[in-house]
Amino acid sequence: MGLGAILVVGAEREIFSSAAPQTDLKALLAQPLACVDILGRSVLESMIERFVRANVEAVTVLVAAEHSCGVEPLRGTYEHVSVRVVDDLFSALSEQLSDYSRRSIEHSFVVSASVYTETDLLDLFYFHREARQVATRGLDRDGPLDLWVVDCAQAQQGDVEGLLAQAEKAGATYFIREYVNRLLQPQDLRRLVSDALSGRCAMRPCGREVKPGIWIDTGAEIDRGARIVAPAYIGRGSKIQEDTLITRFSNIERDCCVDCGTVIEDSSILANTHVGIWLEVRHALANGNMFLSLEHEVVIEISDPGVMRSTRPVQQGTKDGWSWNRKAREPQTVADPKPKPSPAPEWQLGADLIQG
Amino acid sequence: MYTTGPVVVMELPEKLQHAEGKAFLVELRPLLEVDRPRIVLDCSQMENIDSAGIEILLHCMEEAMKRDGDLKLAALSPASAAILELMRVDRLFEVFATAEEAAQSFHALGLEEPQGLPWYSAPHGLANLKAAS
16 A cells, blocks of 8 residues: 655645734745754654654655745655655646545645644554544644545545545544654744753754754864854854854754854754854854844844854845745756765864763 | 933934935934933834944944943834844833933933032932922
């Protein structure tokens, strides 16, 4: 009996209501949170790997056209995973279920890529099969999740959106007790980071745990005069300069630079961000020149490149970022945000600088 | 600009960057060059501030303190508050919700009238205040 999976990226229609990004998140990021690296890997990649590990026969990622740049790094990465950029996610979903049915794949997971869950996928599938419903929806203590198992053959006969909506009403629900993070708001990203760093969920940072709670990824350079207080994560190829302090569940993603004297506390510095000298980033998210203060609940575009800027080859300001995102469907304009790691040293570190 | 007793309340412009900051400083300078200047900068209109603007705020505060006065901020927007925090200057200023509160805070310290005393006589000022109350 075949089993497939369809991950949906960027759906904002009613049935995927929880996938609609919040306004401040839209201002901060040009792509869905699921495509953003968190502790070295995107949630989308983590979810794909979970399906691959569960021996799901075929995995398809359906991406709304405006978010195609977020999945470019996935192309060709996985053997049985296909990535499709589509204009109408629901008709594409219907087509994909029909295609699965033709390929004798009888059941398929349908999941919003924004949902990070550690539930036993096969147990969910067995539950669905025994319940003999057309669709079974996952839910946790906070309500329904954008996670279903559907019968491909029956799904293609009717309206997919209606079918997914009906699952909950028909009582075909599967209660998830394991860790769930809906990744809707910036606070969810911070929660996932702190949960992963403190071992409250199964997600583990990429790279190596050099001291308890301190994770350093390949090619990261940390100055002798920098101080890193556990738990913290320093991403691939990032540079941490002299007299900096990285503390309290902070994550510095790949190819970032934290300049001299700056303090990063309880914050996420997303990939390709340069943080200038002598700053204090507290309870915040920084992405290029966009800064989101969780304490003040405000997104700020930093115009002074000395304070904060993107280190991408194509500059990503707010306006540039959006236009870059729109143009990103043309392959030549997409700067590969995930260069292959060089066989360089694993990480460079001075002595006695990490405080575990 | 308006005054409430000896406290000067001044509205900051919508943008406080290099050019606007210079113009603002020209306007503010005479008020800083008095004995014990007590200044409240009303930030309610300010939407945009950069590092040059912050430098100007710091310069004004320094000038006020040199003359035994003070400079306080009022009605900071969340964005301005976040910027001050990011630039590590938030703790250098007293910040109030409104300009009135900021102005009253000077009176609460018993600094109604400039005494013309040297800075080290502050304890006497406080003692007078206690006696008066």
